[in-house]
Amino acid sequence: MKTATLNRLTPYIFMAPAALIMIIALLYPLGYMIYGSFRAWDPSQTLSETEFVGLKNYISLLNDPNFHESLAVTLKFAFVVVSIEMVLGVGLALLLDRNIRGMSILRTLFILPMMIAPVVVGLMWRYMYHPTVGTFNRFLKSIGLDGVDWLGQHALMSVIIADIWQWTPFIFILSLAALQSLPSSALEASRIDGATGWQQIWHIKLPLMMPVLIVTCLLRLIDAFKVLEVILVMTEGGPGLSTEILALRISRTATEFRELGTAAAMSNYLLILLMLLTASMFAYTKFQEARAARLAAHAKEDD
Amino acid sequence: MPEIVFDKVEKSFGSVKVLPPIDLTLADGEFTVLVGPSGCGKSTTLRILAGLESLSGGEIYFDGTPISRLEPKERDIAMVFQDYALYPHMNIAQNMSFALRLAKAPKAEIDEKVQRVGKMLGIAHLLNRKPAELSGGQRQRVAMGRALVRDAGTFLFDEPLSNLDAKLRGKMRTELAEMRDSIDKNMVYVTHDQVEAMTLGDRIVVMKDGIIQQQGTPEELFKSPVNQFVAGFIGSPPMNFLEGELIEEKGKLWIRGEGFLVPIAKDAQSRLQDASDRKVIAGIRPSSFTTDPTIGAPIDLQVIVSEYLGALSVLATKCGENEVLVEVPSASPIPSGAAHTFGINTEDLMIFDRASGVRL
Numbered sequence: 001m002k003t004a005t006l007n008r009l010t011p012y013i014f015m016a017p018a019a020l021i022m023i024i025a026l027l028y029p030l031g032y033m034i035y036g037s038f039r040a041w042d043p044s045q046t047l048s049e050t051e052f053v054g055l056k057n058y059i060s061l062l063n064d065p066n067f068h069e070s071l072a073v074t075l076k077f078a079f080v081v082v083s084i085e086m087v088l089g090v091g092l093a094l095l096l097d098r099n100i101r102g103m104s105i106l107r108t109l110f111i112l113p114m115m116i117a118p119v120v121v122g123l124m125w126r127y128m129y130h131p132t133v134g135t136f137n138r139f140l141k142s143i144g145l146d147g148v149d150w151l152g153q154h155a156l157m158s159v160i161i162a163d164i165w166q167w168t169p170f171i172f173i174l175s176l177a178a179l180q181s182l183p184s185s186a187l188e189a190s191r192i193d194g195a196t197g198w199q200q201i202w203h204i205k206l207p208l209m210m211p212v213l214i215v216t217c218l219l220r221l222i223d224a225f226k227v228l229e230v231i232l233v234m235t236e237g238g239p240g241l242s243t244e245i246l247a248l249r250i251s252r253t254a255t256e257f258r259e260l261g262t263a264a265a266m267s268n269y270l271l272i273l274l275m276l277l278t279a280s281m282f283a284y285t286k287f288q289e290a291r292a293a294r295l296a297a298h299a300k301e302d303d
Numbered sequence: 304m305p306e307i308v309f310d311k312v313e314k315s316f317g318s319v320k321v322l323p324p325i326d327l328t329l330a331d332g333e334f335t336v337l338v339g340p341s342g343c344g345k346s347t348t349l350r351i352l353a354g355l356e357s358l359s360g361g362e363i364y365f366d367g368t369p370i371s372r373l374e375p376k377e378r379d380i381a382m383v384f385q386d387y388a389l390y391p392h393m394n395i396a397q398n399m400s401f402a403l404r405l406a407k408a409p410k411a412e413i414d415e416k417v418q419r420v421g422k423m424l425g426i427a428h429l430l431n432r433k434p435a436e437l438s439g440g441q442r443q444r445v446a447m448g449r450a451l452v453r454d455a456g457t458f459l460f461d462e463p464l465s466n467l468d469a470k471l472r473g474k475m476r477t478e479l480a481e482m483r484d485s486i487d488k489n490m491v492y493v494t495h496d497q498v499e500a501m502t503l504g505d506r507i508v509v510m511k512d513g514i515i516q517q518q519g520t521p522e523e524l525f526k527s528p529v530n531q532f533v534a535g536f537i538g539s540p541p542m543n544f545l546e547g548e549l550i551e552e553k554g555k556l557w558i559r560g561e562g563f564l565v566p567i568a569k570d571a572q573s574r575l576q577d578a579s580d581r582k583v584i585a586g587i588r589p590s591s592f593t594t595d596p597t598i599g600a601p602i603d604l605q606v607i608v609s610e611y612l613g614a615l616s617v618l619a620t621k622c623g624e625n626e627v628l629v630e631v632p633s634a635s636p637i638p639s640g641a642a643h644t645f646g647i648n649t650e651d652l653m654i655f656d657r658a659s660g661v662r663l
Contacts, residue, residue: 064305185388189449192378193402203401207392295435 037264043254050261057265067266069241070249072155077245081163086217088158088164089171090209092199096172097179107176111169118166122233125162126151129234154234155243162230167223171216177213179205211288220283222274246270304377305365305456306331307352307489312346313360316520320520321347322513324361334483334490336504338497339536342514345493346461352491353382381450382459386466387442389449390432395421399449416452424448425604440471457489464499476502497537509533531584531660534653540589540617541626546657549581558585558654561623565600568649575654575663583663584655589630591651594637599646604629609639633641 004155032047037057039050092129096107114122128135129150137147150158182205190204206213228247237244237252246250246266254263311324322344329335337345348357351364352498354375360367370378378646381402389398396417397404421427424444434442443463450458464472464479480503482491500507501521508518509532517529521537528534535544547560549567556567556575565585567575593599604620604627611633618629618637629645639641653663 162457164343183388183391185384186390187388189382189384189388190390191355192353192380192382192400193449193453194405195401199405204390210392292435295433297440298432298436 032165033267034265036261037268039261041261041264043260053177053261058269059259061262061265061269066241068196070244070246071228071269073241073244076223076247077156077160077163077227079245081160081167081224082217082220084160084164085168085171085220086213088168090175092168092172093135093175093179094205097176113166114169114173117167118229119233121162122230125165125230126234127159129158150282151235152239155239159231159234159243162234163224163227166230167220172218174212174216175209178209182208189198197209203253214284218277218284222281225270225274225277226279305489307457307491308364308367309348309352309361311361312348312351312358312363313341314351314356315359316343320513322351325513325515327508327515327518329491330506331488332487332489334492334503335505336492336494337510338504338507339510339516341495342512343510345495345510348510349459349461349493352457353380354378358527379456380459381453381455381457383446383450383461383463387434387446387463387568389442389445391434394431394433395426395437395445395448398434399430399452401585402453403451404457416454417448420448420452423451427464431649439467441541443467443471443475451641455581457486457491458486460490460492463492464496465494465496469620470568479503498539501537507537509536520641527662528653529662531586531655531662533663534586534655536655538588540630542586542653542656543590543625545622545625545627547583547585549575549583549654558583558652560585561625563602563604564623565647566649566650568652571652571654582657584657584660586653586655587627588651589628591648592629592631593646593648594631594635594643596644598645599648601626602647603642603644605642606637606639607636 020094036047036050038052038054039047040053040056041047041050061287075165092110096103096110116124127133131137131147131149134150136150140147148154186208187200187204190200193201226247227245228251231243231245232248232251235243237248249269250263250266253266307329309325309327311326312322313320313324314322315547318460325344325350326575337348339345347356351358354370354373354377357448358371361371362373365378370479390401393401399420400413403416417430419517421430424447426441426444427440429445434445437445443466446463464475464519478497478628483503492503493498504521506518507521509524510518511532517524517533523549524533524537528537533545545560545563547563550557550571556572556580557569558565592602596602602622604618604619604622608619610617610619614633615630616633616636617630619627620627631637655661656663
């Protein structure tokens with residue numbers, strides 16, 4: 001082989017092992033799932049024994065009221081938790097972005113929930129929500145009020161509260177980092193210009209934090225669509241289908257109903273949803289970069 | 304436009320004392336320059352005046368009213384920052400009008416002011432751009448414009464030209480000087496560049512280690528510095544300092560050092576007669592030398608390098624082991640490497656106490 005050809009191939013040869021591992025680790029399971037979603041697939045069969053059914057799994061899902069319900073619960077859960085977490089997280093960050101003694105301890109305390117394993121969080125809240133011995137109802141009874149059926153009638157609200165408790169810190173910590181990297185002189189200039197604390201937040205801080213906030217929000221949405229353990233431990237999707245989010249429905253379809261093909265098709269629907277969100281996040285980042293480059297080019301012209 | 308009085312103003316950051324108590328009066332309508340090397344407390348003084356930094360003791364008065372507890376916006380000030388501090392997400396017009404919009408000024412008035420100041424600074428065609436789309440010099444003008452539309456009583460400048468290249472800095476300095484004459488406001492300007500201080504200031508306050516060394520007009524500081532620090536800081540090229548001793552010979556006072564013996568000028572004789580310590584430092588400005596040794600007192604110098612600057616040349620020379628800068632007209636060239644006898648105008652000679660640096 002000629003040296004030039006060899007030189008050209010060298011980078012690819014070096015990358016090949018890594019690429020191979022990527023393909024095996026990522027693409028093979030993905031392909032397996034996509035392939036399986038087009039087949040009537042029972043867990044007792046190997047995939048090659050199964051029958052090809054075309055789009056049947058996908059189409060029957062579109063007509064399945066339980067799937068609709070599960071999708072609705074997932075969307076409701078994701079948008080409600082992320083909206084509230086954004087408001088609380090950003091609000092806390094704005095509140096705690098100051099150098100007072102003890103603030104660093106407070107900040108550390110605030111991010112503790114995020115460090116706890118989801119299964120533990122689920123168990124913790126399940127006990128606190130317990131109708132008779134749970135913390136909340138015992139407190140309500142001690143002040144003479146009736147107990148609340150936390151994990152029954154209000155199950156969705158209860159899991160939403162637990163998720164907010166666990167994930168607000170994530171938004172808090174990223175917002176705080178964004179706040180602390182804002183140009184301090186612009187903030188000082190706004191004080192000289194006469195901005196009050198609120199006006200500073202509204203006109204300077206929030207607009208400047210926006211790129212970070214948008215990415216944070218998308219990351220949290222992606223995560224919220226995939227939530228499983230906390231809800232599995234707390235309610236197992238019940239009562240009825242009231243907290244059966246998509247990830248839970250997928251796992252039940254595969255294990256309880258033994259319909260692997262349908263579960264795979266459902267996973268692919270979720271995958272499409274998540275890919276859309278991820279794509280919009282990357283598109284936004286690209287847009288920001290392109291914008292910065294365009295502005296800088298403009299500045300050069302005039303220099 | 305208030306008269307601004309600093310009354311024993313102090314500032315400490317933790318246990319570090321940045322400003323010992325300072326007293327300072329900024330007269331109404333004056334352009335005051337605070338100048339000194341970095342870390343001398345000039346920026347802290349300005350930031351305390353702006354209200355961006357709290358003071359640890361003392362009080363500031365605007366026309367007799369204490370203001371140290373007031374928020375920056377209540378002090379009727381506008382400020383230009385070293386890094387311009389523009390709002391990156393607003394366009395130029397929005398940047399310049401932010402304060403007026405917060406103050407709920409009528410829209411027509413805001414537009415008129417932004418247009419007028421924009422034209423004055425030559426940035427009217429950039430009003431729709433974002434700060435990131437501007438060059439350094441343009442951003443500097445916007446920062447200036449943002450302060451000017453404010454119509455405040457006092458304008459503060461925190462090293463506004465230090466991020467510009469030399470050519471642009473010179474140009475902006477000239478424009479600032481023009482602006483100073485057309486705007487009758489209090490202006491307080493912080494810089495570490497003595498040329499800026501000399502060209503812009505009605506009055507210059509020289510600071511070092513938080514202490515005010517001297518204040519006065521540019522001419523006063525140049526002609527009668529109170530100590531060695533001010534003498535060395537003001538003037539370019541800087542003053543030469545040579546260690547020496549006062550001696551009495553032939554009924555006159557002389558200063559003698561390594562490689563020179565120069566008589567003290569007549570009017571300084573009686574003043575220096577009583578100097579308790581005879582160990583002193585002689586200060587001679589580069590411009591106090593002549594190439595003709597018959598004028599003034601002669602001094603032998605070894606020319607090392609000659610820097611041609613157009614009409615003038617600066618010679619780096621040696622007097623014994625000490626380096627001495629000499630400024631001479633380029634018309635009478637002295638070759639590098641040659642020894643030459645120069646004349647010193649003894650009237651210009653300044654004598655400082657060697658231990659304290661105080662001018663004698």
